[in-house]
Amino acid sequence: MLNNFDDIQKLNKDNMDLVMQSFGSMTKGVQAIVSEVADYQKKSFEEGSSAVEKFTSAKSLDKAFEVQSEFVKTAYESYVGELTKLGEMVGDLAREAYKPYESAFSKVAK
Structure with missing residues (x-):
């Protein structure tokens, strides 16, 4: 019985470590995204x-139409570029948050 209890404690500790690693990755990723948006x-x-x-x-x-047209064009290009960059950052965030669980899921799959 004591062995089982020790095994359960170790499993709980390992799972908590995985959660904390994932949470740390998510925190860093969200901070990077917030900084990028700001x-x-x-x-x-500006x-x-x-x-x-x-x-x-x-x-x-x-001249006013020219200025306005140029602004709209550059604003659109900047917006699309930013959305692309943020999409990549969110994908990276998801991959980093999942990494700690890869080994745990591979153990279960065996």
Whole structure:
């Protein structure tokens, strides 16, 4: 009976270690994503402010349309690039959070 209790304790400790490793990976990944989003928001705000300044200082309607068109184009490209980057970061986060469980699942599968 004592051997079984020791085995259960060891299994519980091992499982808790796996959970903590996974949680640590998730915490790092989420922090990186939050930092990336904050940087993108700051950059986007600065670019938007610059575009508004250029738009309001345009001397002609053609120049205003040109400024606005260029801003929309760059904002769209930046947005798509950022979404791609965030998608990759979320995928990396999922892979890193799963890594500690790979060995445990392979033991069960045997």
